[in-house]
Amino acid sequence: MSDQQIKAMKLYLRVERVFAQLRDAGVGDDDPIPLEVLCRFDQYHYHGTDAVDEGIARLALKPHHRVLEVGSGLGGPARYIAARTGCTVTALELQPDVHEVATELTRRCGLGHLVAHRQGDILEGPVPARHFDALFGWLVFLHIPDRERLYRRCFEALRPGGGMYVEDFFERGAFTAEERETLATGLYSRDLPRLDDLRRDLERAGFGEIDIEDMSVPWTTFVAERARAYRANREHEVALHGEEVFANLDEFFSTVARLFRDGNFGGMRLRARRP
Numbered sequence: 001m002s003d004q005q006i007k008a009m010k011l012y013l014r015v016e017r018v019f020a021q022l023r024d025a026g027v028g029d030d031d032p033i034p035l036e037v038l039c040r041f042d043q044y045h046y047h048g049t050d051a052v053d054e055g056i057a058r059l060a061l062k063p064h065h066r067v068l069e070v071g072s073g074l075g076g077p078a079r080y081i082a083a084r085t086g087c088t089v090t091a092l093e094l095q096p097d098v099h100e101v102a103t104e105l106t107r108r109c110g111l112g113h114l115v116a117h118r119q120g121d122i123l124e125g126p127v128p129a130r131h132f133d134a135l136f137g138w139l140v141f142l143h144i145p146d147r148e149r150l151y152r153r154c155f156e157a158l159r160p161g162g163g164m165y166v167e168d169f170f171e172r173g174a175f176t177a178e179e180r181e182t183l184a185t186g187l188y189s190r191d192l193p194r195l196d197d198l199r200r201d202l203e204r205a206g207f208g209e210i211d212i213e214d215m216s217v218p219w220t221t222f223v224a225e226r227a228r229a230y231r232a233n234r235e236h237e238v239a240l241h242g243e244e245v246f247a248n249l250d251e252f253f254s255t256v257a258r259l260f261r262d263g264n265f266g267g268m269r270l271r272a273r274r275p
């Protein structure tokens with residue numbers, strides 16, 4: 001996968017906008033960054049750090065655990081997990097610019113001793129085998145159509161007994177041709193699984209204790225409110241980031257809200273274990 005193609009998803013354009021958000025929140029460019037301030041801007045999934053707390057609880061993280069976050073984005077969940085639990089976290093991110101911003105944010109939060117940022121593709125990348133006690137993925141699997149390889153790589157990264165927690169999308173109804181096109185362009189997502197396929201493929205990869213929960217209803221509400229609030233804040237957002245960034249994010253947020261509202265696009269969270 002090219003890291004340029006994935007930029008078709010407009011959330012990933014101009015990711016350094018987080019520094020403007022921090023300045024706007026009173027954190028200067030050379031200041032240390034308080035994590036509780038950063039957490040308002042660095043979580044690229046739904047329900048912010050509440051969702052990360054859920055993952056921490058479901059995998060029962062302990063301070064000595066080694067954690068891998070696949071598709072770590074700006075590093076929001078990785079830093080929060082490290083600060084909250086004391087675990088060491090490897091944050092693997094595909095896009096070089098996102099990886100660089102994430103690394104800088106971690107340094108300025110003073111969490112570099114717990115969070116190690118790696119740039120690469122989970123399908124190819126620098127991930128040791130049978131190493132991690134816990135693996136997380138928040139809204140990354142949607143970008144990876146080769147699910148057989150993805151699940152195998154995740155399985156191999158875990159030590160026996162290790163757990164995986166994922167929040168992602170699935171095909172809930174039957175996508176129309178237009179929805180498929182919107183997913184491919186606007187979300188850089190091809191071929192989402194149905195829930196039955198997901199369970200079967202995880203079993204084939206060797207996972208056990210698979211527990212999948214449909215999150216479509218609460219996520220539909222969340223993304224609708226996110227799109228509404230963003231548009232309502234137009235004046236402030238344009239002043240902070242300019243017209244182009246506003247227009248891109250407004251389009252992205254409203255596209256996701258529409259996909260959920262129309263009912264064929266679903267969200268789920270899952271936990272599974274390497275026996």
Ligand SMILES: C[S@@+](CC[C@H](N)C(=O)[O-])C[C@H]1O[C@@H](n2cnc3c(N)ncnc32)[C@H](O)[C@@H]1O
Pocket residue numbers: 001006042043044045070071072073074075076077092093094095098120121122123137138139140143144
């Ligand atoms: C929606 S963001 C979520 C980021 C983070 N997990 C969070 O919740 O804040 C998904 C991230 O996964 C990354 N990604 C996509 N495909 C990947 C791959 N094959 N290997 C590693 N990272 C990937 C993207 O570049 C993007 O930054």
